[in-house]
Amino acid sequence: MRTLLNFLVKHQAWFLFIFYVVISLGLLFNNSPYQRHVYLTSASRVTGSVYRMSNSVTGYFNLRAINDDLQRQNAELSSELLALRDRVDALSLRLYADSITEVEPARKYDFILAKVINNSISHPHNYITIDKGALDGIHPEMGVIDQNGVIGVVEIVNDRFARIISLLNPDFRLSCKVKGNEVIGSMVWDGKDSRTALVEELPKHTVFAPGDTIVTSGYSAMFPPDIPVATIIERATTNDDNFYTLRVRLLTEFAQLSTVRVIINSDLDELREIEAGKKE
DSSP, X not given: OHHHXXXXXXXXXXXXXXXXXXXXXXXXXXXXXHHHHHHHHHHHHHHHHHHHHHHHHHXXXXXXXXXXXXXXXXXHHHHHHHHHHHHHHHHHHHHHTTOOOOOOOOOOEEEEEEEEEEEOSSSSSOEEEESOOGGGTOOTTOEEEOSSSEEEEEEEEOSSOEEEEESSXXXXXXXXXXXXXXXXXXXXXXXXXXXXXXXXXXXXXXXXXXXXXXXXOSOSTTSOTTOEEEEEEEEOOOSOSSXXXXXXXXXXXXXXXOEEEEXXXXXXXXXXXXXXXXXX
């Protein structure tokens, strides 16, 4: 208490000055309508600016939650779209066989959302690490996509994390085709640019044009058919007279990866068994 009293006595001139200023301002604004109007207008302007700044800061920190929610909704919509495609295919087969019966709705594909925690794009062989692992249902040889296109395939998994072999890795080849054309090719990264790749082994009778979309073929159990992957830039020059090679622009921005979707194929185990020649 004594220290406080000494402080007040030492700075009494400043406190007296502040007191007189407050009294003066109060008398000024209370007795002058014009000055009161100027004060209220200025105060409102300052308050509005503070509120706008506060809302901007709050909105920025809410963007992560909003983005996560949008990613979940997009994954659910993608899963429903793939289920509808399977249902349409089943109906088409039944119509073709002229034996229409009740068709059960199919939900062959589902997704696990994961965050990218490490990503390389400039190495000769690039990999991606995500924050989900075996405890979350991740297994090797699962396909990985984002909202734009194909990312790669799960290679190594532990309980909490998984490593993906990126599309930007020459060891990974993707079965693909020109949209609207059933001729199959193979996409591979040539190591030159993280935004482009090559589609090889396209037969000479393949019809294509710059700007056409490259999609997954559906010949792999890891990826559903018709997932967009890239657009055609041009025909690449090669010494092969039997096949075309195309340079394509990838739809996925690998330098900006944030959230990815690991594909769950409910038929994957059965497909592996039959392809391996196993019997019941």
